[in-house]
Amino acid sequence: MSDPVPAMAERAAACADRLRGADSVLLASHIDADGLTSGAIAATALDRAGIPFETTFEKQLDAAAIERIAATEHDVALFTDFGSGQLDDIVPHEERGEFTPVVADHHQPATAEEGAEPPDTDLHLNPLLFGIDGASALSGAGTTYVLARALERAGGDNRDLAALAVVGAVGDMQDTDGGLVGANENIVAEGVEHGVIDEVTDISLYGRQTRPLPKLLEYASELRIPGISGDERGSIRFLSELAVDLKLDGEWRRWVDLSFEERQTVASALMRHAIDRGVPPERVNSVTTTTYTLSAEEVGTELRDVSEFSTVLNATARYERADVGLAICLGYRDEALEQARSLLRNHRRNLSEGLEWVKTEGVTQEEHLQWFDAGTRIRETVVGIIAGMALGESGVRRDHPIIAFAEESAEELKVSSRGSGFLVRDGLDLSAVMSEAAAAVDGGGGGHDVAAGATIPQGRRDEFLEHADEIVGEQLAAGDETASQ
Template sequence: MSEDITGACQDAASLLRSVPTTKRIRIVSHYDADGIAAAGVLCTAVYRAGYAFQTSLMRNPFTKGFDRLKNERNELIVFSDMGSGQLETIESLGCKAIILDHHQYLRAQTSQNIRQINANLFGADGNYDVSGATLSYLFATALNPANEDLAALALAGATGDKQFIGGVRGLNKTILEDALQKGFLTEQTNIKLYGDTIADALYYSVDPYYPGLSGKSEKIETMLEQLRIKPTTSIQDIPPETITKIQSYLLFVLIKAGCQQNILEMTIRKRYVASPGWELERFADLLDACGKNGYRSLGLSLCLGDGSTWKEAMQLEKDYKQKLLTGLEGLEQGIHETKGMRYFYSDNSSLGGVIAGIATNYMLDEKKPLFSLTRKETDNEIHISCRGNQQLVRQGLDLGAVMKTVAGELGGFGGGHKIAAGATIAFGKEKEFLEKVDVLLVSQMQG
């Protein structure tokens, strides 16, 4: 598998090198942590190869984003963390293209001037084995082996896509082991806690989300008082034995909430720190906050090594997490349920998918996937994001297939992964969409 995908990346690298360095390389990627990290890898790689570049980070590539590309004159476009589901549209652009994607694909064959490197076409599982960023890393190292120093950035993208849940595997594992051996990453085992103070860290903890504690200052103060810790204490100043007590308490909160075993195992786990000093999941969280909160260029600046943007990004992350906490609190009264699914309405489609993912892992039982619907009446659209869990996938859940099928039947667009997917449909199709999705989900779960 790795040899086949390496050969495909070398072929794609040759296609890029066929473009004169006087031409600009166009890069298009997704706006989440994986997509932004993928764009960071690609921007760095093409710049080192002597090319100027222009980058766009898109929320929804299906319609408006591609309409803008049609009005441009591009020699070559590199699509990362997207593209396989939009193959026909990319072919209509009339330029050379490279697709680096791990989502479900439409078809394997492409026109002559397009190179499609989709993980699922090479025997890898795009849900868990490789992400958009780690695929982009394989392409970057095919372009120049010296780009191996981008491994940490690529793995931050895979981490942002939660591909560490259940253990790092596949091509991600190969890249991780190589990065550790070459000193691009160091390993440590601990719980995820970061913030100016311990109280701050606990308040803004959304993944993991601690039911009854996250976002609740009074509850946090009570907990810390029981442990004899001042809320204003810096995490770095807390003795190791006290940190162990905090970890035990937080793990008990998650067990009491009924979290699945694979989620519990990820709470205290091996974590990886890049040579600049940032831990992969911490960096991925910053990128996700920038992308989902409307500051995509800020996230890309972080990936390109602009250290002056860290302070702004961390403040933005607090604002973003407060929105998530407010949305999670609202779920307590706002979840609808059918035979095969649960769903809720969100004012912000970017936040809705994140809230659905957190609620699936930390608030709800594992029996049904959770959907977020955002009504965009001014655009005559409804945006849908949905999240499942590994247990449901083992039972037959394939959200990407459901989104692709139902949205397509209703004149919209959809796709993604088995465990997470999205769709856009016309505003008046909501009732029909929910009915059709419910029927398909029940059928999948019944085998």
């Protein structure tokens, strides 16, 4: 058996051995696309290994969630796509004999005391412990896939789960620089070799499988082109002027319906149109990227393209229907897929309305960051997605991170933050920003350098912002100093 990430193989084997020795396992996972795919990978691997388990999903792994897990009868709890940031709260339950934690996560380990090392446990599988970037090189689903490979018994083969690992990585936005990199590439290679993933260079616009061509261009947020983006008539006019038959029986074809030559014709014309209207060449060149499709899924469906698949998953668990997302990941279709499509329509409507609200209300600019407070107008489970979509919109700067607030309860505010790759290269680490600023106001937070979140008490927003703005300023100043040396 080959190891997809050799540096993590020994730790993965230790985690797998503990799971095999369990009387029963409680599998707990996060609710986003990466968390759902992580949960599905773990559930499939546990089932194939003959290990009894029960599955639960949590919006956040706070003290109440951990107490609920401790109250179950399972002797082992497997945490996927979270747990590293809560080791200080999880490990004491092992010390009291309530359950043994096994963690497969990629988020920054956090500790109660600043500067302290995370609790020492051989059952903590995280790429960051092995010098692998958990924000860009290996997702929670990828980490869980490493564990799943270690769980293989003689004659078993979990390489088909590479498909879900890639969906999780793309859902976690780890393909934003032209494709998946680092340890993720090893997983892609195993999926391609096993015949479950196709990897090709193609146009990067979302909706290649499902959107009619005019809608594909009109809604393309990846490349805003004057006269086409947000302009239905402009999109139709552009396509109608091409010397390609882009309709079939009077209906617009989709990108997936086009031949290779037809795609080249449309893409080349689109690039020329963009350059003629002042779009910078580097932005135009980014319209082509490495794309991933799932070979076993039906052509022209939301599940064929990993980007659309991940969006379907986000539309389930973020609306309290993790069971639907898990069912789809486990291969169920029919009723589960119809439910997911209904949730997806609602999700898209909420995103559109939320983004429109941000554009109308605007954001508040601080010295080093910008922010908006949606209150109850935007659902707290999607406010982070909308914050990321808002970056680069009119009145929203791309050279400042954005912080979004939404009401989580009468007592708590949900905080979501998003940055960009170039800000991270300049020293930004939103995981540290969220963790430190939240701790200063008796809250908790963490995540990745480019995207992170927190929960803070109501009434302490302004104090939190003051700390966050100061921390971002210090990070970027330190980055500037390092770059000048």
